Amino acid sequence: MRAFGWLLRRELQHYFVTPIAAVSIAVFWAASGFFFSFNALFVSAVDMVTAFHNMSLLLMLMMPLLSMRTLAEERQADTLELLLTLPLGEGAIIGAKYCALLVVLLAMLAGSTLIIVPLALYGAPDYGPIVGGYLGVFVLGAAFAAIGVCASSIARNQVVAAVSTWAALLLAWFIDYAAALDPLSGAARWLQHVSFSVQYVDLIRGVISREALTWFGSVIAVMLVCAVQLLRWRRL
Amino acid sequence: MRWARGAARLSESRATPVLTLRDVAKRYRRRVVLDGLDLALGRGEIVGLLGPNGSGKTTTLRIAAGLLWPDRGAVEVAGEPLTPEQPALRARVGYLPERVPLYDPMTVRGYLEFVAGVRGLSAARHRAAVADVLGAFDLEAVAGRVIGHLSKGFRQRIGLAQALIAAPDVLLLDEPTNGLDPFQIIEARAMIVRASEGRGVIFSTHILQEVAALCTRVVYLHGGRLITLSPAACAARRLRAVIVCADPAPVVDAVRGLAAGIGMRVPQALGPRRWQLDIELADGGASRAAVARVLATTAELESLGGDGFELESALEQALAGFADGAPA
Incomplete structure (x- = not known):
């Protein structure tokens, strides 16, 4: 457990000592604030559902850029040899890297809560759906991060890892479009069930949907198990 | 110095191997690299691993370090089997790969503290271990500097320091003097000799002078097996x-x-x-x-x-x- 803590600390140091986390968090805060203000001032849409939708799209753009380095960078810098000869299991290595990404994600979302201030000043928002919505966006971001970690454990190159993650996320987001070909078939129902864009709708409305949470939780678990297994295969 | 094993450990029986590779085989797709390799390394021994490029020297060291698993055979560290279920045993093996694994944005002290931490040193031993290796490898003056700004000689020293920080029983060095200038080579050789006190060392090299200057035993990788060169040689x-x-x-x-x-x-x-x-x-x-x-x-x-x-x-x-x- 102590070794896990040291690895997590190093990962966090890497994000927060270098400009990676600062730039990513600043861009996320600025962009989410800009979209919220734009909608409030020019579209007169002062609701958190739109804000959560925009945050989800921003995370789809940014999480692959954060996750691409997790293992591909270690391989490029030959430090993966060090990690794999340390008295740590592969699960601990992947776990520490994933937890560090979640901390960055939390920091991104925590700063964006400032947009609630004008809502509270000029209205009477219902905080339940807002908290639920933030939980939903966090779960969605965590799923994006897990897919990114898995892609990074396959790719030797960071850019390849990022592009592969974008490709996987776009596929997962738009996969339900194919259901339009035969909307009443079983395949269409399945495509809608696995589509991120369908599953996240309840979450960003602040509804704690058991189905959506189970689906995104399963995606996270499968992706992290795949990443651990891929790391094990490197030893074969 | 803590990283150098004590004289008491040195006096332990050299007949008890600190590292044993038994009937180890490894192939990459269809290419057989190791085929029934046997090696026993005693405490205090410095074994030179010779062989042409692609003969499996690095693969042998990686298997001994627990980085790769053999397709067949067994690896034991101080009598205990090195298996995926026992990652803690890897703490008893120090490994310096050919390309030194360093995190360039970290400071020398930060990096060594990290390695000491993940190698499982207790909080009490942690600080002392870092101070020991900083002193032993003359790194105190650069302890606060960022690794990415240091010369190759310093990077090699940091690599050796990380391999030795948890006072392992076995030290594995993959071409440790590769790319160093003559002065750095002399320095690295002296460090390897010092590091061999009370532990077993295997290092791979192409340089015969190095083998001649350092080794107590020379083994040659030939057709996937190790052959010990005759004592006369x-x-x-x-x-x-x-x-x-x-x-x-x-x-x-x-x-x-x-x-x-x-x-x-x-x-x-x-x-x-x-x-x-x-x-x-x-x-x-x-x-x-x-x-x-x-x-x-x-x-x-x-x-x-x-x-x-x-x-x-x-x-x-x-x-x-x-x-x-x-x-x-």
């Missing part, structure tokens, strides 16, 4: 060392005290505080390593080589035999 009888110290008398006494048959000429002064020692060994490789250790610990060892390089020429002849397909 590994036994240099004479050593020539250059040391830096004010008075060589204590060093001479310490070397003479190692064994009854060791002969030494009167030290020749090469300059202020620089002395040349010509040493006649009592026996083969074991004394050679012991002498090297004493020289490195009682004085500043500037250079160490075989007088006339008999060992090198013997090794060359032995290796020429392998090239012709006939083992020595």
